[in-house]
Amino acid sequence: MIKVGIVGGTGYTGVELLRLLALHDEAEVAAITSRAESGRRVDDLYPNLRGYYDLVFSEPDVAALAACDIVFFATPHNVAMNLVPELLQAGARVIDLSADYRIRDAELWSRWYGEPHASPELLPQAVYGLPELNREQIAGAALVACPGCYPTSVQLGLIPLLARGLVDTQSLIASSASGVSGAGRQAKVDNLLSEVADSFKAYGVTGHRHLPEIEQGLADVAGGPVQLTFVPHLLPMIRGIHSTLFARLVDNTVDLQALYEETYGQEPFVDVLPAGMYPQTRTVKGANRCQISLQVPQGRDTVVVMSTIDNLVKGASGQAVQNMNIMLGLEEDMGLRQVGLLP
Ligand SMILES: NC(=O)C1=CN([C@@H]2O[C@H](COP(=O)(O)OP(=O)(O)OC[C@H]3O[C@@H](n4cnc5c(N)ncnc54)[C@H](OP(=O)(O)O)[C@@H]3O)[C@@H](O)[C@H]2O)C=CC1
Numbered sequence: 001m002i003k004v005g006i007v008g009g010t011g012y013t014g015v016e017l018l019r020l021l022a023l024h025d026e027a028e029v030a031a032i033t034s035r036a037e038s039g040r041r042v043d044d045l046y047p048n049l050r051g052y053y054d055l056v057f058s059e060p061d062v063a064a065l066a067a068c069d070i071v072f073f074a075t076p077h078n079v080a081m082n083l084v085p086e087l088l089q090a091g092a093r094v095i096d097l098s099a100d101y102r103i104r105d106a107e108l109w110s111r112w113y114g115e116p117h118a119s120p121e122l123l124p125q126a127v128y129g130l131p132e133l134n135r136e137q138i139a140g141a142a143l144v145a146c147p148g149c150y151p152t153s154v155q156l157g158l159i160p161l162l163a164r165g166l167v168d169t170q171s172l173i174a175s176s177a178s179g180v181s182g183a184g185r186q187a188k189v190d191n192l193l194s195e196v197a198d199s200f201k202a203y204g205v206t207g208h209r210h211l212p213e214i215e216q217g218l219a220d221v222a223g224g225p226v227q228l229t230f231v232p233h234l235l236p237m238i239r240g241i242h243s244t245l246f247a248r249l250v251d252n253t254v255d256l257q258a259l260y261e262e263t264y265g266q267e268p269f270v271d272v273l274p275a276g277m278y279p280q281t282r283t284v285k286g287a288n289r290c291q292i293s294l295q296v297p298q299g300r301d302t303v304v305v306m307s308t309i310d311n312l313v314k315g316a317s318g319q320a321v322q323n324m325n326i327m328l329g330l331e332e333d334m335g336l337r338q339v340g341l342l343p
């Protein structure tokens with residue numbers, strides 16, 4: 001069995017990793033950390049896991065983590081970048097769900113995240129963990145930076161258009177909406193039921209930290225700089241992201257439905273819906289799946305792409321397990337064969 005360590009096991013992505021790994025044939029969680037819950041049984045805090053784990057949370061301990069084959073970081077940014085150098089040196093492979101290694105330029109990273117990067121020397125070897133783009137590099141990586149939740153939905157939605165040079169790269173727009181679990185489990189007044197329920201609002205319009213990450217990924221695909229207007233919104237629900245993406249066509253001779261079906265035809269976790277069908281967050285809830293559909297309204301020159309994921313699964317822990325499977329040469333869908341929860 002593959003020995004897995006999880007740093008940050010009490011958060012929403014940590015417990016989602018535990019849910020998925022409970023049904024994984026080849027992985028066994030050997031170490032799990034929480035500073036606040038150290039000494040407490042995992043299935044005491046999370047009774048849905050009773051019968052699956054005989055584990056106790058402990059303080060982060062580099063020696064115990066270094067004894068694992070794979071270490072997941074399900075921690076806020078600024079944590080992994082301090083511990084990863086030692087773990088890599090000890091021979092562990094790391095899958096970071098936080099933003100610490102997603103942006104290649106350390107100076108750009110520190111401008112958006114507000115402090116210097118603690119291990120910039122590792123940025124060149126970190127592989128951006130979007131399997132649909134980087135499957136081969138992920139397979140050989142020691143350090144994988146899992147994409148953010150919004151970036152996953154936006155990039156998967158726009159990649160086919162940019163790869164073929166079909167749209168203006170300087171006027172891309174992403175209007176995205178997320179459920180509240182995207183903000184994590186930490187208590188915040190803004191995320192109280194009475195603040196969020198029965199309401200809908202935009203935030204981060206002047207600049208959200210996912211913007212440089214998305215632009216970096218899209219620029220790689222387009223082969224040159226792109227400009228994106230990214231507006232996130234908070235939805236009064238728990239899980240799910242819906243991104244509505246707008247791009248101006250510079251070539252409208254291509255059958256876009258066929259292009260998307262061809263691009264993602266062999267992808268196990270991207271589902272291009274038939275023309276006329278709309279993706280919904282509830283049909284991907286609990287599943288490691290991105291559902292996409294597209295339209296060119298009135299046959300004009302703007303293509304509208306709709307892309308939905310569960311932020312905790314394809315947007316975080318599911319994608320992290322997918323990356324682990326690729327790194328270990330396992331079946332890519334091992335532990336990820338869930339169907340979306342409906343209703
Ligand atoms: N929620 C989502 O939808 C998504 C989240 N992500 C990213 O994944 C990461 C985890 O997110 P999420 O699970 O929502 O976060 P949570 O706030 O829910 O959980 C954070 C976890 O990290 C631990 N932690 C916090 N600070 C430290 C520290 N200094 N050292 C060690 N452990 C620490 C906490 O436990 P304790 O404090 O007890 O140690 C807790 O278990 C974040 O970087 C987030 O941005 C990415 C995609 C989607």
Ligand SMILES: CC(=O)N[C@@H](CCC(=O)OP(=O)(O)O)C(=O)O
Nearest residue numbers: 098099148149178179180182183
């Ligand atoms: C709803 C909500 O608050 N979402 C979070 C982003 C989600 C997230 O986890 O950010 P990373 O993927 O970069 O780690 C936010 O906007 O800050």
